[in-house]
Amino acid sequence: MKAVAKVxxxxxxxxxxxxxxxxxxxxxxxEAFAMLSILRSxxxxxxxxxxxxxxxxxxxxxxxxxxxxxxxxxxxxITADGSTIMKRIRPRSQGRAxxxxxxxxxxxxxVSNDTDKE
Numbered sequence: 433m434k435a436v437a438k439v440x441x442x443x444x445x446x447x448x449x450x451x452x453x454x455x456x457x458x459x460x461x462x463e464a465f466a467m468l469s470i471l472r473s474x475x476x477x478x479x480x481x482x483x484x485x486x487x488x489x490x491x492x493x494x495x496x497x498x499x500x501x502x503x504x505x506x507x508x509x510i511t512a513d514g515s516t517i518m519k520r521i522r523p524r525s526q527g528r529a530x531x532x533x534x535x536x537x538x539x540x541x542x543v544s545n546d547t548d549k550e
Contacts (some may be wrong), residue, residue, distance in 0.1 A: 433494060433541055433544065434450055434489065434508055434543060434544035435491040435492035435494075435495050435542070435544075436488065436497045436540065436541070436542050436543075437484050437487040437491055437541045438484075438538070438539070438540050439483070439539040439540075440538050441516070441536050441537075441538070442539060444476060444477055444535075444536070444537055445537065446513065446514045446535060446537045448477050449477045449512040450512045451475070451526055452468075452478050452480075453477075453483075453511065453512045455467060455471075456468075456481060456485075457507065458507065459507055460505065460507075461503075461505040461508070461543065462503055465482070465513045467483040468481060468485070469482075477526050480496075480539065481510075481539065481541075484487065484541050485507075488542070489502055489543060492544075505544070505545065508544040511540045512537055514535065514536075514538070514545060515535075515536035515537055515538050515541070516536055517533050517535050518533070518534040518535075518537065519532070519550060520533075520534065528535070
């Protein structure tokens with residue numbers, strides 16, 4: 433069985449978020465939480481991924497008919513995709529305008545049992 437957690441329109445760049453998600457791919461949930469606790473002082477993306485991972489684990493426990501420990505869970509897939517880009521204008525000299533682009537991201541985490549071979 434698997435459970436999904438999606439976080440949409442995160443105000444954080446996709447390239448920065450992928451640095452964190454690439455480290456988490458294929459790990460067990462406990463191992464991922466341990467890595468995220470170390471990374472959270474250095475990367476804002478680690479806090480975002482940690483909240484999404486907590487949500488995915490809670491979704492799995494809610495969905496599961498039997499009691500499941502977090503040691504049994506594994507991150508099946510984790511993806512960070514681009515979202516819309518907020519565009520802002522900054523005035524420049526001689527009446528020109530300078531565009532500021534503020535990227536946003538979508539984060540998807542799929543958590544499953546270790547015993548499942550899907």
